Amino acid sequence: MRTEYTAGPSAAPRPSAETAPLIAALDIGGTKIAGALVDPDGQLLVRALRPTPAREDGATVMRAVDEVIAELRAAPQWPAAVAVGIGSAGPVDASVGTVSPVNVPGWRDYPLVAGVTEAAGGLPVVLTGDGVAIAAAEHWLGAARGHDNAVCMVVSTGVGGGLVLGGRVYPGPTGNAGHIGHISVDLDGDPCPCGSRGCVERIASGPNIARRALESGWSPPAGAEPTAAAVADSARAGDPVALASFDRAAQALAAGIAATANLVELGIVVIGGGVAGAGPLLFDPLRAHLARYATLSFTSGMKVVPALLGTDAGLVGAAAAAAQALRPAGFSSAG
Incomplete structure (x- = not known):
């Protein structure tokens, strides 16, 4: 099912008419931290990638996340970003914004949402487990569509x-x-x-x-x-x-x-x-x-x-999950 979202009370401000709204997506796992700017059709316009320093302390892992976000923010498309979606290895706790990935020992009840919010300049952030993100991707553009x-x-x-x-x-x-x-x-x-x-x-x-x-x-x-x-x-x-x-x-x-x-x-x-x-x-x-x-x-x-979506599913799904939760104006996603 594909739904055109309209602005709601929690929606981020609509970007200028010259640009389509984008969502900054993060796919965080035990081996890599991937980022992308995702457009309303699910296309990944800008990519960034860092290896996950999974055996290091939590602050070191967060620095790798910050580097990915900084690379996305340096792209000329960044001003169109209206939200950040995160699909993270879990367990996660979206109710309080923390993550405790089994394969990243340095993160236990780590306040990831707060860190990403700061790194992304205050954009709204939606956190989900990586399995949920992949479901969102396959429902939006993949084998579960319809x-x-x-x-x-x-x-x-x-x-x-x-x-x-x-x-x-x-x-x-x-x-x-x-x-x-x-x-x-x-x-x-x-x-x-x-x-x-x-x-x-x-x-x-x-x-x-x-x-x-x-x-x-x-x-x-x-x-x-x-x-x-x-x-x-x-x-x-x-x-x-x-x-x-x-x-x-x-x-x-x-x-x-x-x-x-x-x-x-x-x-x-x-x-x-x-x-x-x-x-x-x-x-x-x-x-x-x-x-x-x-x-x-x-x-x-x-x-x-x-x-159907392969290795990009985590990024596409993180964006789709954020769109479903925040309903930014002009962004289409799984309904």
């Missing part, structure tokens, strides 16, 4: 997600809604770093696909690192252990998706991330397992499709 109820997932070094309900991205009170990776699908399963057991992420993420294959006797091809991509190569060659590891990941994903669909009724499931790049090795068993788990009449018709 669907009122969806879950959009990233299956990579972790498993994250976000929800679209009733035609709008649903971030939840703290910006973490739809975190499907930490649904428990194996009650007596391995402990998860989150503190629970048998989480989808503990079974279906890339590192855990590789870990399970190694524990079951798989060896990576000569010269290859023991990664999910290497497991995928072996699976394509017919290695039964590698195939079984992908099948187990697909089963965990199917169980988590079915549980989510039972709660909120989904029409489509969009999956991106590095593990999704395995293509039929993941999607074929996932669809087969989903047919066995999603058995109720209102869940059995779900489509499962690959994501």
Whole structure:
């Protein structure tokens, strides 16, 4: 669903008639801090990038964020910026503007929104989890476009997600809604770093696909690192252990998706991330397992499709989430 927003009480001032409104987007993860100025059609006009100093103290990480924002502010298009959208690795707490990314130890309850507000010259800032941002992107311009109820997932070094309900991205009170990776699908399963057991992420993420294959006797091809991509190569060659590891990941994903669909009724499931790049090795068993788990009449018709937006999804989605929350005049986004 695509909506033309009009100014509301909380909208930022409209820029001059010579320029379209832009949103400054930040995509913050454990390896990179990306920034862009995003126009009303979802085009990234200006980009900035810094590596995340993830093992440094919080102030050092924030300096990298400041550098990205400073680079965007130096662009001639910056005067058209009306807001900043942040999609951050989590957990995040949008209700108070803090972040505590698992993969950035120096940030625990870190006041990111306050820091970004200062660095951006006082523009309004909207914070969401990175899974919510990706859902916003895929709903606006990607595979979930036109669907009122969806879950959009990233299956990579972790498993994250976000929800679209009733035609709008649903971030939840703290910006973490739809975190499907930490649904428990194996009650007596391995402990998860989150503190629970048998989480989808503990079974279906890339590192855990590789870990399970190694524990079951798989060896990576000569010269290859023991990664999910290497497991995928072996699976394509017919290695039964590698195939079984992908099948187990697909089963965990199917169980988590079915549980989510039972709660909120989904029409489509969009999956991106590095593990999704395995293509039929993941999607074929996932669809087969989903047919066995999603058995109720209102869940059995779900489509499962690959994501479309790739590595830019976090930036596009951060802008879309900010547009939905602030409704700046003239900015179109997922409604």
